[in-house]
Structures are given as C-alpha cells and as structure tokens.
Amino acid sequence: MAFRLARALAVFRDEINSRWPTRDHASDGWIGDAAHASRGSDHNPWVKDSAGVGVVRAYDIDAGAGANTEIGLWIAEHVRTLGRTGHPALGAGSYVISARRIASPASGWAWRTYTGSNPHTSHTHVSVSLAAGGYDSLQGWGIANGGGPSPAPAPGGRPIIRHGSRGDAVREAQQRLGVHGFNPGGADGVFGARTLDATKRFQGARGLASDGVIGARTWGALLAAPPAPPAPAPVPGQRPTVRRGSKGPAVSELQRILNVWYPALPRLATDGDFGPATEARVKHMQRAAGLAADGVAGPATWRRLLGG
Known part of the structure; x- marks a missing residue:
C-alpha cells in the first residue's frame, strides 16, 4: 500500500x-x-x-x-x-x-x-x-527560529514553584530531580517535604542558593543534561572488546554502566549476554558521545564509558 x-x-x-x-x-x-x-x-x-x-x-x-x-x-x-x-x-x-x-x-x-x-x-x-x-497544513511550527534550547533550554514559561505548590510544573520538576539522581519521592505533582529536600540538595550540588524554591536558575539547571557518572576504578585498557554475541563478566559490567548512564531508559538485563537490546543501547551512547555508532564496545567506547 x-x-x-x-x-x-x-x-x-x-x-x-x-x-x-x-x-x-x-x-x-x-x-x-x-x-x-x-x-x-x-x-x-x-x-x-x-x-x-x-x-x-x-x-x-x-x-x-x-x-x-x-x-x-x-x-x-x-x-x-x-x-x-x-x-x-x-x-x-x-x-x-x-x-x-x-x-x-x-x-x-x-x-x-x-x-x-x-x-x-x-x-x-x-x-x-x-x-x-x-x-497537511503547511503552517510553520515556530521551532527553527523560536525560543527554547539551542541546545541548552531556557526555562521560559515555567512558573516559580515551592513547598506547597501543586500541578504539572511540580511533576516535571520532580521528574527532572530524579533524572539528576535526587529522589523527590515520586512524581505526584505535590511539592512536599521530600521534594523540598531533594530540591535543596540539588541546588547545593549545582552551586545555587539552597532555598528550595525552583525559579529560573534552578529550572535551567534541572532542564540541563545530568553530568556523566563517576568513572569506576578499574583501568579501561583491561576491558576486552565485546560485541553482539559476546558473553561474560565484561558484558555484565557494560550493561550495568549503561544503566547508570541512562537511568530513565528501560533497564538492560545485566545477564552478561550481549544481545540486540545491549547493542542498541551501545549505539545510542556512541552517537551521543560522537563515536562511530557500530555497537561494538572497544577501547574508545570503554574509555568514554569509564570517564577517560
């Protein structure tokens, strides 16, 4: 058809x-x-x-x-x-x-x-x-030359929220706090004590005033991409090259690291079996890191994953 x-x-x-x-x-x-x-x-x-x-x-x-x-x-x-x-x-x-x-x-x-x-x-x-x-409308969408991220987003249009606030903006802030590793206790749209605590900890970690109020500067930090996870201790050169079909501890480690890198994506099974899901996640990481997206975890991919 x-x-x-x-x-x-x-x-x-x-x-x-x-x-x-x-x-x-x-x-x-x-x-x-x-x-x-x-x-x-x-x-x-x-x-x-x-x-x-x-x-x-x-x-x-x-x-x-x-x-x-x-x-x-x-x-x-x-x-x-x-x-x-x-x-x-x-x-x-x-x-x-x-x-x-x-x-x-x-x-x-x-x-x-x-x-x-x-x-x-x-x-x-x-x-x-x-x-x-x-x-089939050909009316423009105001994206090519509009406001917003280029690539880092501005928080334009988001309201100032604080302890006691409710609604979609609170829910979005809670989701972003979770992405950055500051658990607000769930994205329920209610700015309660746990969200307040998570907000203050996030602000402190980003060098912002830890007042628990999410205004323009805190929104900007929340909407930015989270920092890369800390590098594990082992030396990257010790990792073998693994690809689809590989099995073993190196594959399990690769799967665990990818889960840390992408906490909001569906979790990979850390079963040591390099299947299609692991290959797709490796390619996703390689594209984002500016590497050749071949799905093979070789020295360059390991170095980037481990913070080298």
Whole structure:
C-alpha cells in the first residue's frame, strides 16, 4: 500500500533538524514497525488522503542523550502551547506524549498522566489532526527560529514553584530531580517535604542558593543534561572488546554502566549476554558521545564509558 508522511509533520521535522542539526536521531521515526502495525497506532497509514494514499500522522523525535532531556521536553511544551493557541495541525485527533505525560484537545492541552507501556522518555511523540486540512497544513511550527534550547533550554514559561505548590510544573520538576539522581519521592505533582529536600540538595550540588524554591536558575539547571557518572576504578585498557554475541563478566559490567548512564531508559538485563537490546543501547551512547555508532564496545567506547 502506498503511504506518506503528513505534510504538517514534514514541516515539523524539517524545522527541528534546522534548529538542531547535530542532535541525536536514534529514536526518531514515523512509519510504524511490526509492533505498531498490530495495533491502532498513528504510526500506521490508516487514514487515507483524497488520492487513496495512506497518511502517517505521527512523528517521534529523539529527546536527547539519556532521559527525556532538554530538546524533547522543550518540543513537548512548545507543541502543547501551539495546541492551546489553535495551530491548524493540532485539531481533533492530535496529541503529544512526553515523559509519562500526554496532552491533547480533549484535556484542553493540559498535561495528564500517560499510562501506556512506553513511557516516552527517550523520545517525544506528536500526532497531528485527523482532518486533511490539519495533517497537511503547511503552517510553520515556530521551532527553527523560536525560543527554547539551542541546545541548552531556557526555562521560559515555567512558573516559580515551592513547598506547597501543586500541578504539572511540580511533576516535571520532580521528574527532572530524579533524572539528576535526587529522589523527590515520586512524581505526584505535590511539592512536599521530600521534594523540598531533594530540591535543596540539588541546588547545593549545582552551586545555587539552597532555598528550595525552583525559579529560573534552578529550572535551567534541572532542564540541563545530568553530568556523566563517576568513572569506576578499574583501568579501561583491561576491558576486552565485546560485541553482539559476546558473553561474560565484561558484558555484565557494560550493561550495568549503561544503566547508570541512562537511568530513565528501560533497564538492560545485566545477564552478561550481549544481545540486540545491549547493542542498541551501545549505539545510542556512541552517537551521543560522537563515536562511530557500530555497537561494538572497544577501547574508545570503554574509555568514554569509564570517564577517560
């Protein structure tokens, strides 16, 4: 069957690529795989245009290295704002999913908890309108030359929050605190005692005033990518080169380190068996680190993983 990408999403994709030409594309995608084809996903071309060609109305944009970080979060919030202001591509049938949250016309473009099996922490998903005038709209998205991360995000539009605050902004702050390794006790949208403590510890670690109030400077630090984990003690040169099909302690160590690097992605089994999931995670890390993404953990990859 003939199919194509919705024209509105082609404009969306091109603006993102223009703004961040060197970003990671590992989790990008639009046409669904076999898993998508087995269910009612917008990645499938089930909507037909006037010529009978299937139209894919969904696009996934890689969020950046590790968790759903600066680019993905900014795009999600930008799309949500466009939905609230009436962008033609964001009519009935459209939505955005990011970091376990979903917003759509049905909720007035307010964030609510997303309970699907994929938490969308490695990418941000955008689906456009069911109507042809929406999914094929050529109106710009204000991304290529708009505000936001270039690549580091500004916290523009996020409110000042403190102990006692509630809502989506608190939930996002809690998620970001967790990504940075400061456990706020869950992302429930309530700025309680544990979130206050985590905020003060985070501020102290980043050289900010430890007042527990999340304003512009703290938002900026929260939305930045977390620092790389400390290097383990062993010498990188002692690690053997491992690749798909390898087994043993070196593979287990590799899997453990990758889980530390990417705490918000699905955890790899530390079973010492270098399978397709481990290979995909190695490639993801290599792309983000500017290495050849061959999926082979050789000396250069080990040195970067171990902090060399």
